[in-house]
Amino acid sequence: MRMFKSQKPKAVRSNFLSFVINGFIVLVVFAHIASAQDETRVAATWQVVTYDIAATLPQNETDRDLTVKAKIDGKNASSRPAATMTLRLGAAANVSGVSVNGAAAEFSKREEKTVAGSLQQIVVRMPSVQPGGTVAITVDYKFNVKDNSGLGALSATGSQFLPQSFWYPTPNSWFFVRGADYAPARIQVSAPAGATVVSSGTGNGNTFESKLNGQPFFAVGEWERIVGSGEVPIYIPKGSDQAAKSIADGLTGVASEARTFIASVLGPAPAGHVQLLAVKRGAGFSSAGTIFFDEAVLRRGKLDSQTVLAIAEGVAKTWLGGQTAVNGDGGGAIREGLARYLATQYLESKFGKDSADVERLRQRVAYAAVVQRDAPINSVSPSDDYYYSVAANKGAMIWRLLEQKAGPNEFSQKLRASLDDQSVSLLEIRAAFPQQKEFLDYSFDQTTDMNLLAGLPQPGAGESKVALRNTGSIDVTLSVEALLENGQRMDAPATIRAKSLGEVVFRTPAKIRRVEVDRQKLYPQTDFSDDVAPRELTDSDPLLAVKRSFDLREFANAEKTARQVLADFPRFDDVRILLGRSLLGLNRNADAEKEFRAVLDEKLPTSRSIAWALVGLAETASRANQNDQALKFASDAIKADGEYGAGLAARNLRNRIGAKFTVDPSITAFFDQWDRAAAANQKAQLDSLVFPGEASRFAGGVAGQTAAWKTDIKFIDMIDANTALVETNLAIKLLNRDPESGMAVFRLSRSGGGWKISSVDVFEVR
Numbered sequence: 001m002r003m004f005k006s007q008k009p010k011a012v013r014s015n016f017l018s019f020v021i022n023g024f025i026v027l028v029v030f031a032h033i034a035s036a037q038d039e040t041r042v043a044a045t046w047q048v049v050t051y052d053i054a055a056t057l058p059q060n061e062t063d064r065d066l067t068v069k070a071k072i073d074g075k076n077a078s079s080r081p082a083a084t085m086t087l088r089l090g091a092a093a094n095v096s097g098v099s100v101n102g103a104a105a106e107f108s109k110r111e112e113k114t115v116a117g118s119l120q121q122i123v124v125r126m127p128s129v130q131p132g133g134t135v136a137i138t139v140d141y142k143f144n145v146k147d148n149s150g151l152g153a154l155s156a157t158g159s160q161f162l163p164q165s166f167w168y169p170t171p172n173s174w175f176f177v178r179g180a181d182y183a184p185a186r187i188q189v190s191a192p193a194g195a196t197v198v199s200s201g202t203g204n205g206n207t208f209e210s211k212l213n214g215q216p217f218f219a220v221g222e223w224e225r226i227v228g229s230g231e232v233p234i235y236i237p238k239g240s241d242q243a244a245k246s247i248a249d250g251l252t253g254v255a256s257e258a259r260t261f262i263a264s265v266l267g268p269a270p271a272g273h274v275q276l277l278a279v280k281r282g283a284g285f286s287s288a289g290t291i292f293f294d295e296a297v298l299r300r301g302k303l304d305s306q307t308v309l310a311i312a313e314g315v316a317k318t319w320l321g322g323q324t325a326v327n328g329d330g331g332g333a334i335r336e337g338l339a340r341y342l343a344t345q346y347l348e349s350k351f352g353k354d355s356a357d358v359e360r361l362r363q364r365v366a367y368a369a370v371v372q373r374d375a376p377i378n379s380v381s382p383s384d385d386y387y388y389s390v391a392a393n394k395g396a397m398i399w400r401l402l403e404q405k406a407g408p409n410e411f412s413q414k415l416r417a418s419l420d421d422q423s424v425s426l427l428e429i430r431a432a433f434p435q436q437k438e439f440l441d442y443s444f445d446q447t448t449d450m451n452l453l454a455g456l457p458q459p460g461a462g463e464s465k466v467a468l469r470n471t472g473s474i475d476v477t478l479s480v481e482a483l484l485e486n487g488q489r490m491d492a493p494a495t496i497r498a499k500s501l502g503e504v505v506f507r508t509p510a511k512i513r514r515v516e517v518d519r520q521k522l523y524p525q526t527d528f529s530d531d532v533a534p535r536e537l538t539d540s541d542p543l544l545a546v547k548r549s550f551d552l553r554e555f556a557n558a559e560k561t562a563r564q565v566l567a568d569f570p571r572f573d574d575v576r577i578l579l580g581r582s583l584l585g586l587n588r589n590a591d592a593e594k595e596f597r598a599v600l601d602e603k604l605p606t607s608r609s610i611a612w613a614l615v616g617l618a619e620t621a622s623r624a625n626q627n628d629q630a631l632k633f634a635s636d637a638i639k640a641d642g643e644y645g646a647g648l649a650a651r652n653l654r655n656r657i658g659a660k661f662t663v664d665p666s667i668t669a670f671f672d673q674w675d676r677a678a679a680a681n682q683k684a685q686l687d688s689l690v691f692p693g694e695a696s697r698f699a700g701g702v703a704g705q706t707a708a709w710k711t712d713i714k715f716i717d718m719i720d721a722n723t724a725l726v727e728t729n730l731a732i733k734l735l736n737r738d739p740e741s742g743m744a745v746f747r748l749s750r751s752g753g754g755w756k757i758s759s760v761d762v763f764e765v766r
Contacts, residue, residue: 043077044078044176045078046075046077049074049184051168051184051185052186053168055067056068057159062692064144065142067142068141068142068167069139072087072169072171073135073136074134074137081130083126084126087121088112088119088174089168089169089170091120091166093144093166095109095141096141098124105137107123116164116166124137148694149165151165157691158279159219160218163287174382177329177381179335182214182215184211185288187199187207187208188207191206195222196221198218198220198235199216199219199290200272200289212318213288214321214322222238223235223236223237228252229255230259232252232275239721240720243298251293251307252276254311255276255291255314258311258343261345262316265412269319278295280294280295283310286313286317293310294607296641300610300640300642302610303604305355305605306607308347309340309343309359312343319419320335320419321335323422327425329378330377330426332377333377335391336388337394338395338399340393344396351604354571361569364521366389367389368527369541371448372526374390376445376446377390394524404522415429417432438474439474442474448526450473450474451470451525451526451527452476453469453533454467454468455467457506459512463505463508466504467501467503468503469500470497475497477494478493478520479492480515480519482508527540542569543565543572546558550578550582556582556586562576562582566579571602571603576598576609577595577599577616580596580613589623592616596616596620608642611641611646612643615653618630627657633650634653635717638651638717638725648764651762666754670755671711671713671728681703683700686699687700687703698760706732706733709730711729714727714728715727726747726748729743730744730765732765742764743764745761747761
């Protein structure tokens with residue numbers, strides 16, 4: 001019989017004193033966990049009732065300050081009077097004044113270190129507020145943005161401020177275990193004339209009022225508002241073509257259908273609409289019904305899995321945290337994990353089980369990458385780098401397993417009951433399933449210690465026996481699947497006791513080729529690769545197993561492993577891409593083309609798979625001397641912007657073919673001006689050719705250390721009438737360095753009738 005994989009032994013201390021001390025620590029920890037099941041570890045003093053924020057964008061693009069007046073209505077949620085409130089605000093904020101209930105108040109500042117850098121604490125003194133009492137605190141300040149990012153940006157090409165830019169004051173840290181502050185908000189934005197302002201809630205001009213709990217944010221840009229399927233509004237860049245509008249309609253259809261699906265589980269949809277916003281950065285963010293997606297989605301020709309999942313999750317969060325406040329420790333399991341589970345269930349209902357299984361595979365692979373160092377869901381916080389992998393991905397697995405154990409009807413009914421009073425905690429939901437207490441205590445209060453293993457089938461008289469092992473702390477009931485020599489499959493139920501061995505019997509005279517424990521992969525594990533016997537892969541991530549051979553240029557082995565994985569996951573488009581690229585490496589062009597087209601025919605491929613499939617088709621067309629077709633595929637891959645490597649490969653292929661492009665004299669003149677300023681080290685002139693906060697660091701790095709700079713324009717891809725991707729070959733010499741050359745791609749945007757650099761997307765200059 002096959003020997004099971006040995007487990008790493010725990011270190012044992014022989015010193016008696018150490019044994020006693022460690023035993024005492026264990027008792028304290030378990031007592032702490034037990035008490036955590038009854039109440040949160042540290043009760044919050046203040047609860048935000050509403051935010052009321054007025055923000056003014058600068059009229060001059062060189063002004064890097066956002067002017068803000070933020071009013072926080074807070075409630076004393078503790079059991080004792082409170083005479084101070086500590087507000088957390090980004091270190092870039094310069095506070096000029098604070099008032100309490102309209103009267104000027106004293107305040108002090110101090111630094112708070114976080115994983116995201118320094119915040120400042122604004123400690124406000126006030127007359128004592130009794131438990132349950134409220135107070136209104138107003139803070140006036142300027143928020144400086146030195147360099148733009150997806151979290152905070154001030155730019156003529158588009159401004160946005162998301163919660164984790166820390167642009168607004170709030171009492172509870174974004175990094176607390178119990179979660180950040182979520183509350184209804186009123187946001188008023190003074191923006192330059194002609195700009196469109198977007199935030200959550202009902203809009204009246206540039207003022208927005210949201211009744212759902214959320215974190216304050218806003219975005220400013222040039223968008224066209226379209227009301228799509230299910231009356232879902234979507235904001236897309238002005239001047240978008242019909243193909244982009246068709247994709248936009250598909251996105252609103254996803255949001256509408258997800259809302260209907262989730263309502264079937266959680267009850268009637270929250271008041272207030274869901275809306276979608278196309279952005280250059282910050283895709284995936286959502287708050288109170290507003291969901292950001294990458295504007296490149298509109299250029300990909302079809303929907304991709306990440307975008308669809310993110311939209312469905314954003315819709316789910318209008319219930320989970322939006323309409324219903326999520327309180328207490330472990331809130332991420334609800335806000336992130338339950339939202340992801342419901343979004344994946346929607347995927348299955350819309351795109352089929354095979355597509356959803358691939359998405360679940362990606363989720364458990366992401367969790368498996370951190371399982372050896374994670375923390376219990378009940379104590380993990382956004383300050384942990386594995387927070388989303390644990391809260392969202394492991395959390396989704398737990399909710400799926402709970403629904404399997406309780407049954408769909410009971411699962412839905414008890415969730416609805418827990419959400420009914422518009423306040424919920426993980427503790428409350430756990431209490432609603434008393435029959436599953438042992439499972440839920442293990443899942444939420446402990447780290448994963450479970451590994452499920454299957455032994456080699458042992459044939460007997462008309463049957464085969466398979467040994468099983470469970471290293472985890474709870475019993476498991478699951479299904480074991482046998483793949484017979486004739487291609488048929490058999491399932492047999494099994495229960496394996498905690499930290500014990502088990503056995504399952506398949507009553508068939510047929511030879512068993514392979515067995516797999518927990519075929520549906522319901523249980524979180526420390527290792528998913530040894531669920532199969534005989535063991536086929538040594539990685540929990542099957543994509544990694546294929547990529548390892550591909551990266552070594554062992555294309556035949558990569559093909560073999562890819563086909564093995566695709567036999568179990570036929571919709572796994574990332575693996576199919578590597579299969580196609582391996583076939584190209586084997587010069588089997590027709591077979592490769594078939595695989596790339598299959599990816600583009602998938603219901604829900606990833607954005608990177610779309611881009612690489614287009615690159616693959618460009619390569620096969622080039623090898624067939626169909627250069628016009630190859631250039632079309634390469635151009636589509638670049639505009640899809642699905643992955644850096646795919647875009648670079650498409651550009652290299654296009655240069656190899658010798659593609660021609662239409663010269664734009666205004667862009668040629670721009671780079672002539674840039675080259676002269678760079679060679680002359682004219683810092684002021686270089687700064688005037690980039691958007692402040694966008695490519696300022698790049699311009700600063702060029703100024704003052706350039707001996708020679710020559711830009712040769714190779715290709716211009718027009719994204720829209722006001723945005724161009726300019727591929728160049730640079731020949732440069734910096735002071736005290738050897739001459740360098742290579743590809744650089746500049747993103748240019750129009751400003752005041754001329755061009756400026758908004759970003760440097762590629763810089764392969766060596």
